[in-house]
Amino acid sequence: MNNSSVDATTAHSFWPQVSVVVPIYNGETDLPDLISCLLAQTYPQDRVEYLLVDNNSSDRTLTYLNTAAELSPLTIRPLSENQIQSSYAARNTGIRAATGEIIAFTDADCRPQPQWLELLIQPFSDQNIVIVVGEIAALPSKNILEQHADQQDTLSQKHTLAHPFCAYGQTANLAIRRIVLEKVGLFRPYLTTGGDADICWRILLAKIGDLKFAPGAIVKHRHRSTFKELQSQWRRYGRSNRYLHELYGVKLMPGLKPKDYIYRLIRWLLKEIPKNILQAIAxxxxxxxxxxxxxxxxxxxxxxxxxxxxxxPEKAQIIEWL
Structure with missing residues (x-):
């Protein structure tokens, strides 16, 4: 156990066994930073295992995971999911292998801050809490697109927690009691997006327990830095909305008509830009x-x-079980 873990242990008495599941696809370049963040966690090392699941990567991800498992003082368990190309299928592989009573999730390109796991787990001391959602903050922005996303708080969980159908948390920063997964099932393995909302909604609509937001449990993530990446991100948000519409009847987002685009651009040119010029001068x-x-x-x-x-997808109706 590292010194930070010893200090943390004296601050709380609630330290359940935790399994952290991370799906990884071609994450070789992200893994050194991720492992460093996991090493810095204040949660006692002997109370947590890290299940890092390679999802049929074509780079050296699996080799790196095996080396890390051998050399790291952390309990790292490398796993593989090669049958289904989906982060949700990879998470299911991790869940099945997990031994913890609480399953926490993050992603390979996320950077959990030192107290992330400690603050994410503490709300589970209340037995009514079955889902805890941590916050997602941005890594330092380098260009206009990233700064715009910063301004809009694009990554923040406040958007998903305020969803008009039902609150949910993104799997980049989420923890669930294992026992509820035994009752409602695992992720839909053939979904490619929207699975985080789906699993939270199945739990909450079953009225098994409550969701808690832990704003201090922070992971950092980088914004999309190119128009191509930004387009891919928002197209995925659109696909998620369609999938959840078909699964739950969630309202579809209305599209803008050509005249709406023209109106907004004219308003931008004639009203917003002059206003911004004055504000820039100030x-x-x-x-x-x-x-x-x-x-x-x-x-x-x-x-x-x-x-x-x-x-x-037709197979998206399939829910896997423990």
Whole structure:
């Protein structure tokens, strides 16, 4: 146990056995930073195992995982999911191998902060709590697209927690009691997006227990830095909306008509830009403020395209069980 773990142990008496599941696809370049973040966790090392699941990577991910398992003082268990190409299938592989009473989730490209796991797990001391959602913050932004996403809090769980159908947490920072997964099943392995909402909703709609937000349990994630990455991200949000519509009847996001785009662009040119110029002179506006509207229209179009073109896979109805 490292020193931080010893200090943390004196601060709390609630230290259940935890299994952290991380799906990984071609994550070789992300793994050194991820492992460093896991080593820095204040949660006692003898109370946590890390199940790192390679999802048929074509790089050296699995080799790196095996080496890390041998050399790290952490309990790292490398696993493989090669049958189904889906992060949810990989998470299911991790859950099945897990020994902890609480299963925590994050992703290979996330950077859990030192107290992440400690603060994510503490709310489970209340037996009514069955899901805990931590916050997702941005890594330092380097360009306009990333700064725009910062301004919009794109990654924050506040958006999913306020979902009009039912609150949920993204699997980048989520923990669930193992016992409830025995009751409602695991992730839908053939979904490619929307599975985090689905599993939270199945638990909450079954009225098995409550969800708690732990804002201090932070993982950091990088924003998309190119238009191609940004388009892919928002198209995925659109596909998720379509899938959840077909599974739960969730309302679809309305698309903007051509005249709406024209109106918003004219309003941007004639009203917003002059206003931003005045604010810039006063030192209260940046380039991000000037470009917020066109970037927002770009992401809205990408989301609607993803929603319009998506079709729920037939196998997505399948729920795997422990």
């Amino acid at each position: 030192g209260k506006a940046t380039l991000v403020d000037f470009l917020s509207t066109p970037i927002g229209l770009f992401t809205a179009k990408a989301r609607y395209s993803g929603q319009s073109e998506a079709k729920l």
